[in-house]
Amino acid sequence: xxxEIVFDPYTKLYSEATELIRSSDIRDLMSVTGRSxxxxxxxxxxxxxxLPPEDLxxxxxxxxxxxxxxxxxxxxxxxxxxxxxxxxEIMALEGLEAEPEHVxxxxxxxxxxxxxxxxxxxxxxxxxxxxxxxxGALAAFRPVAPRIVTVPLDDLGIRTSILREEMERxxxxxxxxxxxxxxxxxxxxxxxxxxxxxxxLDIAREHDVLVLEDNPYGLLRFEGxxxxxxxxxxxxxxxxxxxxxxxxxxGIRVGWVLAPAPxxxxxxxxxxxxxxxxxxxxxxxxxxxxxxGFCEKNLVKLRxxxxxxxxxxxxxxxxxxxxxxxxxxxxxxxFIWVTLPEYLDSAKMLPMAIDRKVxxxxxxxxxxxxxxxxxxxLNFSFPHEDRISWGIEVLGEVVRKExxxxxxxxxxxxxxxxxxxxx
Amino acid sequence: xxxEIVFDPYTKLYSEATELIRSSDIRDLMSVTGRSxxxxxxxxxxxxxxLPPEDLxxxxxxxxxxxxxxxxxxxxxxxxxxxxxxxxEIMALEGLEAEPEHVxxxxxxxxxxxxxxxxxxxxxxxxxxxxxxxxGALAAFRPVAPRIVTVPLDDLGIRTSILREEMERxxxxxxxxxxxxxxxxxxxxxxxxxxxxxxxLDIAREHDVLVLEDNPYGLLRFEGxxxxxxxxxxxxxxxxxxxxxxxxxxGIRVGWVLAPAPxxxxxxxxxxxxxxxxxxxxxxxxxxxxxxGFCEKNLVKLRxxxxxxxxxxxxxxxxxxxxxxxxxxxxxxxFIWVTLPEYLDSAKMLPMAIDRKVxxxxxxxxxxxxxxxxxxxLNFSFPHEDRISWGIEVLGEVVRKExxxxxxxxxxxxxxxxxxxxx
Numbered sequence: 001x002x003x004e005i006v007f008d009p010y011t012k013l014y015s016e017a018t019e020l021i022r023s024s025d026i027r028d029l030m031s032v033t034g035r036s037x038x039x040x041x042x043x044x045x046x047x048x049x050x051l052p053p054e055d056l057x058x059x060x061x062x063x064x065x066x067x068x069x070x071x072x073x074x075x076x077x078x079x080x081x082x083x084x085x086x087x088x089e090i091m092a093l094e095g096l097e098a099e100p101e102h103v104x105x106x107x108x109x110x111x112x113x114x115x116x117x118x119x120x121x122x123x124x125x126x127x128x129x130x131x132x133x134x135x136g137a138l139a140a141f142r143p144v145a146p147r148i149v150t151v152p153l154d155d156l157g158i159r160t161s162i163l164r165e166e167m168e169r170x171x172x173x174x175x176x177x178x179x180x181x182x183x184x185x186x187x188x189x190x191x192x193x194x195x196x197x198x199x200x201l202d203i204a205r206e207h208d209v210l211v212l213e214d215n216p217y218g219l220l221r222f223e224g225x226x227x228x229x230x231x232x233x234x235x236x237x238x239x240x241x242x243x244x245x246x247x248x249x250x251g252i253r254v255g256w257v258l259a260p261a262p263x264x265x266x267x268x269x270x271x272x273x274x275x276x277x278x279x280x281x282x283x284x285x286x287x288x289x290x291x292x293g294f295c296e297k298n299l300v301k302l303r304x305x306x307x308x309x310x311x312x313x314x315x316x317x318x319x320x321x322x323x324x325x326x327x328x329x330x331x332x333x334x335f336i337w338v339t340l341p342e343y344l345d346s347a348k349m350l351p352m353a354i355d356r357k358v359x360x361x362x363x364x365x366x367x368x369x370x371x372x373x374x375x376x377x378l379n380f381s382f383p384h385e386d387r388i389s390w391g392i393e394v395l396g397e398v399v400r401k402e403x404x405x406x407x408x409x410x411x412x413x414x415x416x417x418x419x420x421x422x423x
Numbered sequence: 424x425x426x427e428i429v430f431d432p433y434t435k436l437y438s439e440a441t442e443l444i445r446s447s448d449i450r451d452l453m454s455v456t457g458r459s460x461x462x463x464x465x466x467x468x469x470x471x472x473x474l475p476p477e478d479l480x481x482x483x484x485x486x487x488x489x490x491x492x493x494x495x496x497x498x499x500x501x502x503x504x505x506x507x508x509x510x511x512e513i514m515a516l517e518g519l520e521a522e523p524e525h526v527x528x529x530x531x532x533x534x535x536x537x538x539x540x541x542x543x544x545x546x547x548x549x550x551x552x553x554x555x556x557x558x559g560a561l562a563a564f565r566p567v568a569p570r571i572v573t574v575p576l577d578d579l580g581i582r583t584s585i586l587r588e589e590m591e592r593x594x595x596x597x598x599x600x601x602x603x604x605x606x607x608x609x610x611x612x613x614x615x616x617x618x619x620x621x622x623x624l625d626i627a628r629e630h631d632v633l634v635l636e637d638n639p640y641g642l643l644r645f646e647g648x649x650x651x652x653x654x655x656x657x658x659x660x661x662x663x664x665x666x667x668x669x670x671x672x673x674g675i676r677v678g679w680v681l682a683p684a685p686x687x688x689x690x691x692x693x694x695x696x697x698x699x700x701x702x703x704x705x706x707x708x709x710x711x712x713x714x715x716g717f718c719e720k721n722l723v724k725l726r727x728x729x730x731x732x733x734x735x736x737x738x739x740x741x742x743x744x745x746x747x748x749x750x751x752x753x754x755x756x757x758f759i760w761v762t763l764p765e766y767l768d769s770a771k772m773l774p775m776a777i778d779r780k781v782x783x784x785x786x787x788x789x790x791x792x793x794x795x796x797x798x799x800x801l802n803f804s805f806p807h808e809d810r811i812s813w814g815i816e817v818l819g820e821v822v823r824k825e826x827x828x829x830x831x832x833x834x835x836x837x838x839x840x841x842x843x844x845x846x
Contacts, residue, residue: 008685009659009683009685010633010683010685010686011685013543013599013633014542014543014689015541015542015543015544015545015548015567016545017541017545017567018541018542018689018693021692021693021696043497045496045497046496048491048492048495048496049492051491051495053487053488053491056487056491056495057484057487057488060483060487061480064476064479064480064483065476065480068471068474068476068479069471069472070674071674072471072474072479072672072673072674072675073468073469073471073672073673073674074466074468074668074673074674075674107530107676107698107701107702108698108699110696110697110698110699111697111698114696114697114698118438118440118441118566119437119438119441120436120437120438121438122438122439122440125438136696136699139695139696140696140697142696143541143693143696144438144440176436210433210436236432245497249495249496250495250496250497250699250703251493251494251495251496251497251498251702251703251704252495252702252704253530253698253700253701253702260432260433262431262432262433263433266437266441269444270441270444270566272562273444273533273537273559273562273563273565273566274533274534274537274563274697275530275531275533275534275537275676275698276531276533276559277676278530278676279530279674279675279676279702279705280673280674281674281675281704281705281708282702282704282705285704
């Protein structure tokens with residue numbers, strides 16, 4: 001056999017699920033993100049360069065000296081009990097009380113999304129997401145072929161009045177769940193207002209529908225008052241997804257699900273067939289890191305760094321982007337969401353930007369129906385401040401140049417169809 | 424909400440896939456395996472207690488001192504290039520030549536099975552497994568609802584004449600793949616003879632069917648001559664699954680797939696939605712551990728320890744099991760497969776054994792149709808020699824007592840239905 005197959009002779013063997021998945025923009029961009037000559041606003045990478053090396057080394061030394069047999073062996077599918085207790089402490093920091101028997105440790109929160117999709121979705125089932133929504137959630141949901149209803153966001157989070165209308169439309173199918181990212185939304189950067197939270201929970205209860213609450217960034221608040229997770233108000237209707245990726249490090253792949261006991265039991269069986277268990281070494285590392293209070297210590301530093309990078313990005317946007325553009329002002333997290341004039345297509349601008357050594361994710365990646373073409377997601381947690389200023393300046397030039405081109409051709413008067421979301 | 428739900432109010436929300444999965448015997452037994460008062464022959468745990476602590480510590484120190492930013496960050500979905508090169512060296516030890524672009528790093532080989540199942544199987548598709556077969560493979564295949572055809576094993580591996588008959592039966596559907604564990608089979612302990620390998624490859628080529636070759640134990644040979652992997656003869660029809668779990672340690676969850684480029688590309692997209700990427704920290708640890716030659720060094724020791732434990736188990740079986748029982752004599756790996764008189768049901772004996780502090784896995788777990796009730800899988804890699812002698816003696820007593828009971832009731836003359844496999 002020749003290793004260089006261009007034509008794919010295995011096509012006829014693939015499952016229907018495979019055909020539903022498209023290689024996502026994120027994966028393609030990941031390779032660009034890794035290039036040191038590119039200023040990347042594309043990934044959702046935390047800044048791990050700020051982790052104190054001596055903390056990491058001493059935590060690892062403890063794990064290796066005290067628990068080597070356990071660290072290198074298989075462990076229970078649902079995760080180490082010692083780690084679960086620490087994850088409960090992390091949730092408590094945001095006002096969410098939990099019990100170990102309701103926690104399942106997952107291989108990053110992406111696995112949580114994948115397992116929840118497989119647990120609940122049959123082909124054709126309806127689910128609800130925000131529009132825009134996390135591209136990784138769409139990637140997890142798509143292979144099980146749901147019908148995805150998108151409810152737009154604004155600066156106060158999911159527009160619950162539209163959600164209610166959608167759910168109460170005569171003949172509307174009851175969704176299996178409503179997926180939301182309430183804090184420092186990915187990609188939109190916005191945080192769900194407390195009234196919207198109450199309304200969302202009211203709707204969930206009235207219609208007996210589950211809410212999947214994905215909260216990777218909740219502890220990364222720089223300013224303003226934090227709101228307790230949805231799950232703290234209703235553990236029966238809310239399944240909570242957490243991760244250490246943004247508050248400790250993604251390289252250890254530790255996420256978790258908090259859910260009612262029967263759901264945890266089912267998820268655990270699914271996880272067993274997915275990867276048997278998550279890495280014991282990484283779980284023990286996480287446990288010891290959390291036990292020593294290093295996470296909270298580092299969060300103080302991270303918030304400061306991220307706030308400062310956000311401020312640089314906001315200032316640069318103000319300075320270099322055209323007045324027709326607008327963007328969200330996140331109070332925490334790692335993303336800013338930019339809306340360009342409606343006639344622009346950010347996906348078309350991406351090659352130009354990369355050619356000039358700047359990367360971002362086009363808005364269309366975040367909508368199940370591919371709308372949002374005039375938007376872009378910018379990450380500010382990973383690049384250093386001087387690279388942020390430089391990169392936004394370049395991006396501003398790319399945008400202005402594209403606008404000039406459209407104007408000169410008279411294409412700026414055309415409107416594209418598709419749903420509009422004010423965020 | 425009350426956290427103690429006995430009745431499951433979420434039942435109506437679960438997908439059909441969820442209903443196809445039963446909580447496996449292995450998961451239930453894992454909790455028993457962990458109890459130090461139990462001599463467990465149940466798990467498939469390698470002996471990690473023999474890993475030299477100074478090797479592990481110095482490898483980890485290197486990773487942390489040289490690559491901290493990379494180790495704690497996300498990495499490419501398909502795995503670190505540096506690790507892939509080391510995995511290629513590992514495959515070369517068994518005579519399998521490969522290239523990095525045909526390798527996908529997975530979160531243990533269990534994830535490889537899960538992704539391959541999702542890539543190839545639509546509900547109702549036919550696949551072929553050996554009978555018995557790896558319970559974790561069944562767990563990965565079941566949620567996508569294939570029709571599983573079981574081809575029996577004997578001491579020379581899969582019975583290719585029966586496979587051929589099955590495939591050439593008029594109207595028989597072409598299977599999506601044939602799943603085999605050629606070396607030191609789990610659970611049967613047998614190794615596929617070179618004539619059977621040739622015949623299997625002939626059948627795969629004639630019918631243009633894929634073979635999934637799962638080879639976790641190939642490097643754990645104590646005696647006899649090793650045979651090159653099936654994939655070394657036909658890279659077009661064979662997808663190879665490897666893992667470091669049994670030759671380095673399972674706690675780092677590093678497995679891989681070797682497959683044609685278009686298959687790797689599809690699997691990578693599936694993996695992205697499953698867990699984004701495998702742990703960078705673990706991959707860098709594995710790479711450095713392999714680079715220093717610690718794996719091969721430790722393999723020399725492991726083979727000696729396992730051979731000795733196997734010998735103790737074989738001698739104990741000879742001494743304490745009734746003459747009506749027989750078992751396989753593995754030349755490597757970690758399992759012995761015991762066949763008891765046909766009227767016995769090993770699942771019924773398990774509680775008695777656990778009551779006497781000994782655990783095993785009942786044979787029925789390894790057959791898709793639940794046959795194999797008179798068989799048991801015994802693991803010899805994990806328990807120490809003195810515990811093996813003691814545990815097999817106790818198990819022998821449990822078996823004899825059960826036989827006496829059946830004889831006294833005249834039940835030993837009854838035959839149970841179901842397919843028979845001579846292994």
